[in-house]
Every structure is written in C-alpha cells, then in structure tokens.
Amino acid sequence: MDDLLTAAQTRHHRSVTALVGTAWNDQSPAWERAAELPEETIRWCAAQGLFGAMIPEAYGGLGWSSVELGLLYEALGRVSASLASLINVHGMVARTLVRWGSDAQRETLLPDLASGRRIAAVCLTERDAGSDLSGISTTLDEGPDGFRLNGTKLYTTFGRRADLYLVLARGDGGQVCCLLERKSPGLEVAPMTGLLGLRAAGLATEVMRDCPIEAAAVIGRPGFAHTVLVPHLLEHGRHAVAWMAAGMLHRAFSACSAFVLDREVFGRNAVDHGQVQSLVTAMGVDLAAARGLCLTAARALDTADPVATRKVLMAKYLACQVLERHSAQAVQAMGAQGCLEENGVAAVYRDAKILNIIEGTPQLLERLLAVPLAREAAAGGPA
Numbered sequence: 001m002d003d004l005l006t007a008a009q010t011r012h013h014r015s016v017t018a019l020v021g022t023a024w025n026d027q028s029p030a031w032e033r034a035a036e037l038p039e040e041t042i043r044w045c046a047a048q049g050l051f052g053a054m055i056p057e058a059y060g061g062l063g064w065s066s067v068e069l070g071l072l073y074e075a076l077g078r079v080s081a082s083l084a085s086l087i088n089v090h091g092m093v094a095r096t097l098v099r100w101g102s103d104a105q106r107e108t109l110l111p112d113l114a115s116g117r118r119i120a121a122v123c124l125t126e127r128d129a130g131s132d133l134s135g136i137s138t139t140l141d142e143g144p145d146g147f148r149l150n151g152t153k154l155y156t157t158f159g160r161r162a163d164l165y166l167v168l169a170r171g172d173g174g175q176v177c178c179l180l181e182r183k184s185p186g187l188e189v190a191p192m193t194g195l196l197g198l199r200a201a202g203l204a205t206e207v208m209r210d211c212p213i214e215a216a217a218v219i220g221r222p223g224f225a226h227t228v229l230v231p232h233l234l235e236h237g238r239h240a241v242a243w244m245a246a247g248m249l250h251r252a253f254s255a256c257s258a259f260v261l262d263r264e265v266f267g268r269n270a271v272d273h274g275q276v277q278s279l280v281t282a283m284g285v286d287l288a289a290a291r292g293l294c295l296t297a298a299r300a301l302d303t304a305d306p307v308a309t310r311k312v313l314m315a316k317y318l319a320c321q322v323l324e325r326h327s328a329q330a331v332q333a334m335g336a337q338g339c340l341e342e343n344g345v346a347a348v349y350r351d352a353k354i355l356n357i358i359e360g361t362p363q364l365l366e367r368l369l370a371v372p373l374a375r376e377a378a379a380g381g382p383a
C-alpha cells in the first residue's frame, strides 16, 4: 500500500503497525479464550492516546485525519478485531459529539473520552430492529420532572465495559440520540455471551427502566437522529470496519502465505499447485483492491468530497466481502493448522462473518449503492 501513500502517511502506517504489533501481536487467542480484553490493554490504548485519535487536539485528542485513522484501524485489525472494535465504537460516539454535540457536551465529555478516562459505546440495535432502525421501540419521554428513557438494547460492543452509552430512542419529535451514564438509576447491564466471533468485545444488553435523562444529555435536535446523526455515526463505523477488514485479511494472507510456501504436499510446495496459486493470487489481488478503496474513501472523507458517503459504503462492502471469502480460503489452504487458534486465522474466519453483519449487512449496502452506481454508470461516469 505504501506506493499509494505520501511519505508522511507511510511513516505513520509503519509507526502504528509497529506500535500495535509489538505490544499485542499473538495476544488475541488468549483474549478470545478469556472472552474479554485485559484492563492492561485498555490502559495501554489510553496511554498511547488511541481513544482520542479521532478527537481534535483542542479537546485533548490526537486529531488524526481519516487516512491516519484508517491506517490505525488497519493496524489494529491485524492484531485483533475485538481490540479494533473497542476504539471504533468509542470513536463513533466521540465523532458524533465532535460534529453534533453542544458546546457543553464537547467541553465536558471530549477530554475524558480522549484520555480514555471514560469509554463510550453505541446502543442502536434492539430485538426487532437492526438494519431497519426505524423500528426501534426504546422511548425518551418528557415528563414534569425531565426525560425518562425506557427500552432494551442488544449486542452493544464493549457495553460491559463502557462508562457512557449513546442511545437511540423515539422521542416526541421523532428519533433522538441521548447520552446515558453507566451509573444511571434504572440501568441494568448484562453480558451477552456465546457469540460466533468478536469474543473479546465484551458485548452486553442494556435494560433501561425509567432512566432519568437531563435535557443537556440529548444530542442535537429531536427528529434529527434517524436522518442525520445516525448516518454520520455509522459512516465513521463503516469506514473503520472497512480498514479493520483489510487488516484482518492481511493477517490471514500473511499466515496462509507463510504456510503454503513452506508446506510440502505430494512432492511439491503447496504454493506450486495450481489450485493453491489461484487461491493465493485472488487473496493478494483482492486485498490490494480493498486497501485501495479504503484509501479512496478516507481521502474522500478528508476532502469533504460530496461522494464520500458512497465511497465509504463501497469500501465497507468490498473489504468485508473479500475478507469473508478469503478468510475461509486461508483456513482451507492451511488445513488443520488453519483451525488452530494460535495460528491466528481461525479467529479471523469467525470475526469476518461478524464484520459482514455489523454497520450494515451486504444486503443493506446493496440497497444503498445499487441505484446511485447504476445511474452514474448509465450516464457514462465512473463507479
């Protein structure tokens, strides 16, 4: 990818890859088994400033560009999808506050989020509403003594660990996002276990019974959440997930390549067999294409390109699709060794399926992409 980056971006890429890899490479199987990230790892992220990578310097963050953030997510994805998800969900809340928070919310919350003193999580999904968030039933009702939040959220990544939740609810004027403190009366957080992947991502359900919410904890105007705030929040998440997927595919490709170059089967190295060559070639080419599209999306975000949203959707779609396909192929090419946790590919295989569901399934992304792409192509323009 270095040939696509400026000299400064190449240095940044090498530096974040070395930073994360040196600290945590080979740790993720233990995290997966323990079904949580060690507190030491979370503190390390805080000490490195990673919780503030997406927050402007004025609030104590690192103020990284979308390209710099993407390269960080790629580096994190190489090590652990759960670790990358921690920074991602926290970043989704932080970016929402940077863009749509009140001055008071920015001043009081962003420094704590940037330093990692407080960890944030995103509560959108419910039992009957995931891709189609218009169906949520959580309510934020205004009464004589202020707002009250009622409902149940599911699948909250790092919900078990979070100090602060961004909750999507139905309000009087339409959908609304608000901030809910972990210590709030009426909030019950329970672990969600038994998931296929992202096993160290501390998923939780949140049951909210008459949680008091101050007016100052409402983000933006009511009615504004569904059309503006949530799409903005998801865009940050989709961009991050696309880069994470590229990092995870890099990990699978590296492990699989080392194996097939070395393994002898039927008198030749595995890589000298035509079928293995097809598999390795497709993996390498698709990885390069996914990285290229991630970079195009990141640059579009950094330059406020009017088609940035579409570029992000395309990057998320491609990167997660090729990750899912090739992580399965990498396990196949490595045979039984691909099934061993310590070889790193088994977790990528499981996590790949999850990445192709969170922040928009391929079916949802196709619904968003098909018509604009077809219109542009029919008009003779580029895809």
Ligand SMILES: Cc1cc2nc3c(=O)[nH]c(=O)nc-3n(C[C@H](O)[C@H](O)[C@H](O)COP(=O)(O)OP(=O)(O)OC[C@H]3O[C@@H](n4cnc5c(N)ncnc54)[C@H](O)[C@@H]3O)c2cc1C
Binding pocket: 089, 122, 123, 124, 125, 128, 129, 130, 131, 132, 154, 155, 156, 157, 158, 195, 197, 198, 203, 354, 357, 358, 359, 360, 361, 362, 363, 364, 367
């Ligand atoms: C490990 C993990 C972590 C997660 N973390 C979070 C989190 O931190 N916060 C949070 O709020 N949520 C989180 N989620 C939930 C996730 O965002 C949802 O699972 C996702 O949005 C899909 O929603 P759903 O599962 O309800 O599927 P549904 O929306 O019910 O979809 C079911 C099927 O219908 C298909 N479908 C949907 N719409 C269409 C359409 N228009 N056309 C054709 N097919 C369609 C889907 O592609 C899918 O195949 C997490 C989920 C997992 C598994």
